Amino acid sequence: xxxxxxxYGGTSVGDVDRIKNVANRIKAFRDEGNELVVVVSARSGVTxxxxxxxxxxxxxxxxxxxxxxxxxxEQETIALTAMALQAIGVDAVSYTGAQAGIFTDKVHxxxxxxxxxxxxxxxxxxxxxxxxxAGFQGINDExxxxxxxxxxxxxxxxxxxxxxxxxxxxxYTDVDGVYTADPRVVxxxxxxxxxxxxxxxxxxxxxxxxxQSRSVEFAKKYNVVFEVRSSFNQNPGTIVKEEVAYMEKxxxxxxxxxxxxxxxxxxxxxxxxxxxxxxFRALADANILVDMIVQNVGRHGxxxxxxxxxxxxxxxxxxxxxxxxxxxxxxxxxxHEHIAKLSVVGVGMKTHSGVAATLFEALAHAGINIxxxxxxxxxxxxxxxxxxxxxxxxxxxxxxGLENI
Amino acid sequence: xxxxxxxYGGTSVGDVDRIKNVANRIKAFRDEGNELVVVVSARSGVTxxxxxxxxxxxxxxxxxxxxxxxxxxEQETIALTAMALQAIGVDAVSYTGAQAGIFTDKVHxxxxxxxxxxxxxxxxxxxxxxxxxAGFQGINDExxxxxxxxxxxxxxxxxxxxxxxxxxxxxYTDVDGVYTADPRVVxxxxxxxxxxxxxxxxxxxxxxxxxQSRSVEFAKKYNVVFEVRSSFNQNPGTIVKEEVAYMEKxxxxxxxxxxxxxxxxxxxxxxxxxxxxxxFRALADANILVDMIVQNVGRHGxxxxxxxxxxxxxxxxxxxxxxxxxxxxxxxxxxHEHIAKLSVVGVGMKTHSGVAATLFEALAHAGINIxxxxxxxxxxxxxxxxxxxxxxxxxxxxxxGLENI
Numbered sequence: 001x002x003x004x005x006x007x008y009g010g011t012s013v014g015d016v017d018r019i020k021n022v023a024n025r026i027k028a029f030r031d032e033g034n035e036l037v038v039v040v041s042a043r044s045g046v047t048x049x050x051x052x053x054x055x056x057x058x059x060x061x062x063x064x065x066x067x068x069x070x071x072x073x074e075q076e077t078i079a080l081t082a083m084a085l086q087a088i089g090v091d092a093v094s095y096t097g098a099q100a101g102i103f104t105d106k107v108h109x110x111x112x113x114x115x116x117x118x119x120x121x122x123x124x125x126x127x128x129x130x131x132x133x134a135g136f137q138g139i140n141d142e143x144x145x146x147x148x149x150x151x152x153x154x155x156x157x158x159x160x161x162x163x164x165x166x167x168x169x170x171x172y173t174d175v176d177g178v179y180t181a182d183p184r185v186v187x188x189x190x191x192x193x194x195x196x197x198x199x200x201x202x203x204x205x206x207x208x209x210x211x212q213s214r215s216v217e218f219a220k221k222y223n224v225v226f227e228v229r230s231s232f233n234q235n236p237g238t239i240v241k242e243e244v245a246y247m248e249k250x251x252x253x254x255x256x257x258x259x260x261x262x263x264x265x266x267x268x269x270x271x272x273x274x275x276x277x278x279x280f281r282a283l284a285d286a287n288i289l290v291d292m293i294v295q296n297v298g299r300h301g302x303x304x305x306x307x308x309x310x311x312x313x314x315x316x317x318x319x320x321x322x323x324x325x326x327x328x329x330x331x332x333x334x335x336h337e338h339i340a341k342l343s344v345v346g347v348g349m350k351t352h353s354g355v356a357a358t359l360f361e362a363l364a365h366a367g368i369n370i371x372x373x374x375x376x377x378x379x380x381x382x383x384x385x386x387x388x389x390x391x392x393x394x395x396x397x398x399x400x401g402l403e404n405i
Numbered sequence: 406x407x408x409x410x411x412x413y414g415g416t417s418v419g420d421v422d423r424i425k426n427v428a429n430r431i432k433a434f435r436d437e438g439n440e441l442v443v444v445v446s447a448r449s450g451v452t453x454x455x456x457x458x459x460x461x462x463x464x465x466x467x468x469x470x471x472x473x474x475x476x477x478x479e480q481e482t483i484a485l486t487a488m489a490l491q492a493i494g495v496d497a498v499s500y501t502g503a504q505a506g507i508f509t510d511k512v513h514x515x516x517x518x519x520x521x522x523x524x525x526x527x528x529x530x531x532x533x534x535x536x537x538x539a540g541f542q543g544i545n546d547e548x549x550x551x552x553x554x555x556x557x558x559x560x561x562x563x564x565x566x567x568x569x570x571x572x573x574x575x576x577y578t579d580v581d582g583v584y585t586a587d588p589r590v591v592x593x594x595x596x597x598x599x600x601x602x603x604x605x606x607x608x609x610x611x612x613x614x615x616x617q618s619r620s621v622e623f624a625k626k627y628n629v630v631f632e633v634r635s636s637f638n639q640n641p642g643t644i645v646k647e648e649v650a651y652m653e654k655x656x657x658x659x660x661x662x663x664x665x666x667x668x669x670x671x672x673x674x675x676x677x678x679x680x681x682x683x684x685f686r687a688l689a690d691a692n693i694l695v696d697m698i699v700q701n702v703g704r705h706g707x708x709x710x711x712x713x714x715x716x717x718x719x720x721x722x723x724x725x726x727x728x729x730x731x732x733x734x735x736x737x738x739x740x741h742e743h744i745a746k747l748s749v750v751g752v753g754m755k756t757h758s759g760v761a762a763t764l765f766e767a768l769a770h771a772g773i774n775i776x777x778x779x780x781x782x783x784x785x786x787x788x789x790x791x792x793x794x795x796x797x798x799x800x801x802x803x804x805x806g807l808e809n810i
């Protein structure tokens with residue numbers, strides 16, 4: 001007997017039949033004698049529908065009211081999932097975020113979980129009930145409903161796993177686990193049995209869409225081991241956990257491609273203190289997330305500054321830069337949207353040399369030009385032409401032998 | 406400046422445009438300097454949709470989960486209504502039943518309000534905010550969401566009016582107020598300016614669908630004066646309040662027809678103590694609401710027992726009666742579904758004689774047969790052929806001069 005926290009995403013509970021299917025899966029775990037806390041998301045599409053309805057009333061609705069509205073998506077699925085379990089003879093009870101004692105800070109639409117008071121939940125667990133908890137939502141000290149932002153249901157599951165000292169935490173999704181590369185692009189991609197928190201974090205920030213970084217960060221902080229697996233089959237998934245020594249034997253564990261970035265080049269700015277500060281302060285004030293940054297000093301004290309931003313923010317970025325550049329004596333802005341960021345990630349990089357060289361050679365042989373390079377301790381990211389991104393992913397995958405991992 | 410509680414029903418907030426319309430109405434009251442607490446229902450149709458979805462998962466869902474599910478209907482409209490007010494510059498904030506401190510007993514799907522802790526609400530009122538409260542829902546001592554049953558949003562409004570000592574309570578609906586008869590049937594029907602709680606109660610139990618009895622009973626108990634009026638125009642409505650002396654000058658204030666009843670005749674039962682008890686205990690145990698009851702003793706110690714039940718329960722009633730009749734030595738059951746109950750209501754009956762005679766004469770002249778009669782202090786109800794019910798309503802309306810009221 002184990003205490004298991006499971007999370008089912010929006011596609012897994014997308015309609016009445018899928019909810020019944022999830023109920024059957026839960027029953028199988030229950031029948032094995034396990035204690036179960038199950039986190040569910042809103043039916044896929046519901047959250048977007050609610051947002052659209054709100055926007056048709058107010059172009060920029062109050063975030064408090066937005067949370068009050070969005071929370072109903074999960075409240076629907078918890079009740080329906082509990083009913084589906086009861087229909088097959090499983091004693092189940094549903095909890096909203098507030099009822100589950102999930103207390104957050106006051107930041108509406110992207111609240112952080114502060115504490116979880118799991119007492120009522122423990123009582124029902126002891127009574128043998130399967131507990132269905134609304135993902136993505138909580139309550140703040142003043143009794144206002146809050147939501148946790150994108151990927152919030154994963155966060156709910158991982159935080160609950162820590163709060164109830166679960167033996168296992170399983171994140172069910174529509175993919176089988178974490179792959180060495182996107183299997184739709186790289187046919188030889190392999191599912192990983194294990195991956196470290198740090199590798200998972202670097203993959204998430206590199207465009208791999210399996211999970212949001214914050215959930216992984218939370219799991220790392222509280223040392224919650226979790227498994228990413230599919231709700232549509234019985235295959236084992238990928239276990240995400242603290243790095244252990246043998247993981248370093250593998251130099252590169254995954255290749256990720258992000259086509260949603262744009263490159264901005266500012267040329268002809270004065271090479272003097274304060275130039276970069278003015279540029280990036282302007283972008284920060286406009287709430288634009290800057291990813292890779294490279295600065296080259298050219299001749300005659302004139303510098304070029306290159307960086308990437310989300311493609312959706314390019315227009316906003318160009319606009320925010322105008323006054324900033326004027327204040328530092330001018331400079332030209334060029335935007336390249338047709339780029340892709342390719343990253344190779346692996347904790348083994350810490351102890352292996354030549355990783356960058358292997359990657360660059362593989363692309364050079366195919367004539368793929370590298371426009372920008374940025375590295376961290378366990379990741380190398382490069383910017384290349386978007387048209388050649390998939391080909392580059394396949395080349396990198398092969399160069400690091402990931403098909404045999 | 407007054408403190409006003411308003412309630413808008415499901416058709417008034419049926420879609421985004423109607424929600425905007427309601428917001429404009431609220432703004433007008435706010436601009437006059439009033440303090441406002443506004444109760445809204447779920448969009449019309451939403452509750453039925455949710456029930457259908459639940460039933461497709463479980464034929465008889467747990468009532469606790471049903472409440473958890475149904476509560477989202479109102480939670481949607483409060484958020485959207487608050488946003489619509491904010492869009493036109495009105496500071497508004499939404500409250501779920503739980504957030505508004507509406508504590509109920511533990512009876513899911515038809516909970517009773519026990520207390521309201523209006524402190525948080527008072528704070529926002531003092532801060533000048535318009536408060537939007539979810540009707541129909543509350544929370545019990547254990548933190549479970551409860552719903553109040555049919556007409557629950559009216560009850561929420563009236564209970565809140567008592568809790569915040571409102572100067573006015575306005576129930577907005579899709580009719581202009583309470584009429585002397587159904588205007589679709591009796592063209593000369595008049596809207597009443599005022600009506601007493603007791604008259605309103607008798608009309609409600611007689612098939613007039615303006616409001617559920619329990620909301621009127623609650624208002625009577627806490628002496629909450631309220632006005633029933635339309636959300637689609639600016640006409641004054643009908644004020645419902647404690648009976649005052651001048652009201653008695655009018656003998657009959659309204660005529661109501663109920664076509665949803667069936668008549669059950671039990672003939673040939675022994676005229677001895679315990680016969681009626683056995684019959685009505687059997688119906689009570691089957692949760693069947695019996696309305697009119699008449700017993701005639703025939704010859705040779707054999708009695709006939711006639712009563713009415715909701716048409717939807719006739720089958721269940723006949724089944725429940727079988728063992729009961731067997732236990733008291735037999736009897737025949739006959740069911741007449743094609744009947745109507747016509748009631749005339751007025752506090753003036755207490756002090757006027759000849760009301761019954763006037764009614765019976767009017768129907769006799771038209772050759773309408775009266776099958777059953779039952780009276781209370783302020784009401785006379787009769788059962789007649791359903792095909793002649795509308796005609797009878799027009800005749801009664803005319804006989805009591807209600808077109809000139």
